[in-house]
Amino acid sequence: MALVSADSRIAELLGELHQLIKQTQEERSRSEHNLLNIQKTHERMQTENKISPYYRTKLRGLYTTAKADAEAECNILRKALDKIAEIKSLLEERRIAAKIAGIYSEAEPPRKTMRRGVLMTLLQQSAMTLPLWIGKPGEKYEVDDIDEEGKERHTLSRRRIIPLPQWKTNPETDPEALFQREQLVLALYPQTTCFYRALIHAPPQRPQDDYSVLFEDTSYADGYSPPLNVAQRYVVACRESRKK
Incomplete structure (x- = not known):
């Protein structure tokens, strides 16, 4: 019904x-x-x-x-x-x-x-179709927190859930809504479904652009990977402090 x-x-x-x-x-x-x-x-x-x-x-x-x-x-x-x-x-x-x-x-x-390749394609399509946020002067951002999806897999406390963005940001009109250079975030590692700690290398310059991020990676001398592109939809705030 x-x-x-x-x-x-x-x-x-x-x-x-x-x-x-x-x-x-x-x-x-x-x-x-x-x-x-x-x-x-x-x-x-x-x-x-x-x-x-x-x-x-x-x-x-x-x-x-x-x-x-x-x-x-x-x-x-x-x-x-x-x-x-x-x-x-x-x-x-x-x-x-x-x-x-x-x-x-x-x-x-x-x-x-579902094959892994199909899942990766769906993730990219979801990022590309994320609607663009068009804010009014002085308007603040609000998000809806969805705690669970029909109890199909796990039950988590609310404090352990970080919602994905519901809108893309236009850097020309709402730059304050973007993560800034060297800010610590959690980002979806390319071709995986896992989020890892990373530093913002460069924020998007246009609505359709991705973030450029540096993933924490001990296999590199400075502890970070080369810059990799991640869609706005898959970059979220990291609640942990940056490693010294």
């Missing part, structure tokens, strides 16, 4: 998401005329090589309208992102419910039959 309810809600959300995407395109098309006017006004100013009171007043009005258009489009996009996040959450809840009930689809076989 829960699976049917989840499917119904997902279908409803997909319909709402479709409408929001249409609204985004309509809003963008409506704002293009104003942006074109801004461009033409600047071109005329360059031709006349002066900024008259007329152009100053006109540009002020055009930029005010452009700002309002951008905020309207941004609000629609935020609503769309919320819908996507809710859909992903429902899909995960549906997967867990199906697993508890002993139902497996052909697209998602039991983990015990």
